[in-house]
Amino acid sequence: MSEDIYQLYLDEIEAIPPCDMAENAALSVSLSAGDELAKKRLVEGNLKTALTHTKEYLNRGVTVNDLIQEANMALMLAVESYGALAAARMAETGMEGQEAHLVEGAFEQYLGLKIREALDAAVEAQAAESKVEEEMLARVNVMKDISQTMAEELGREATVEELAERLKMTVEEVKDIMKLTLDAMTLNGEYEE
Numbered sequence: 001m002s003e004d005i006y007q008l009y010l011d012e013i014e015a016i017p018p019c020d021m022a023e024n025a026a027l028s029v030s031l032s033a034g035d036e037l038a039k040k041r042l043v044e045g046n047l048k049t050a051l052t053h054t055k056e057y058l059n060r061g062v063t064v065n066d067l068i069q070e071a072n073m074a075l076m077l078a079v080e081s082y083g084a085l086a087a088a089r090m091a092e093t094g095m096e097g098q099e100a101h102l103v104e105g106a107f108e109q110y111l112g113l114k115i116r117e118a119l120d121a122a123v124e125a126q127a128a129e130s131k132v133e134e135e136m137l138a139r140v141n142v143m144k145d146i147s148q149t150m151a152e153e154l155g156r157e158a159t160v161e162e163l164a165e166r167l168k169m170t171v172e173e174v175k176d177i178m179k180l181t182l183d184a185m186t187l188n189g190e191y192e193e
Contacts, residue, residue, distance in 0.1 A: 005064040010051060019045030024107040031079065032087035042079045046111060050075040053115045061126040067119060074118035078111045085110070140181055143167060143174065 019027065023045065030038035050071040057067050146166055150158035158166070164174045 003058075006051075006055070006058070006068075009068055010048075013047045013051070016044050016047060018048050021105055021108060025105075028082060028086045028107050031083035034083075039079055039083065042082075042107075043076055046075055046079075047072070049108070049111065050115055053112065053119060057119045057123060060123045061130060062119075062122050066122060070118045070122045071115050074115045075111065078114035081114075082107055082110055136177070136180065139177055143177055144181075 019042065024042065027038040027042045027045075031042060051068065054064070054067040054071045058064065062070075143163065147158055147163060150162065150166060154162075160171055160174050160178070163169075164171045167174065
């Protein structure tokens with residue numbers, strides 16, 4: 001499925017001619033002067049580059065759609081910030097116009113770095129979210145088991161306070177877990193009337 005989405009997006013952007021290094025360098029000069037058309041062309045002309053970076057992040061816990069979105073956002077932000085960097089560099093070195101074309105490849109390196117940073121952050125965020133979900137599921141399962149054991153021992157359902165004491169949690173923590181469990185069951189249709 002992810003390969004299909006990847007290919008579908010690739011087919012969608014196929015009609016947009018990619019920028020080469022020389023065009024990126026020339027557009028960077030125009031971008032540094034505030035040219036909005038240069039900004040648009042840099043973004044559009046580097047969509048395939050952004051997409052190429054997503055390929056190495058497939059099957060790492062983030063959906064293809066999210067990877068493409070993250071890469072494209074990084075592309076837009078990189079173009080925006082690179083314009084300011086190029087302007088500062090040109091002012092600092094006194095380079096103007098055609099002289100600035102000597103910096104071919106600088107934009108590509110900057111763009112690659114920014115896209116990889118964004119994709120790495122997306123993978124890390126997803127991994128952290130998955131870990132939290134796993135930990136919460138483990139807590140729910142432990143609470144369920146303890147609750148059943150206590151019901152057998154007491155001959156009745158344990159109170160929230162009794163569960164909290166046995167689980168060595170606060171009453172609020174137990175209530176939060178119970179609420180999450182009930183919310184999940186409602187979403188699954190198990191407790192809807």
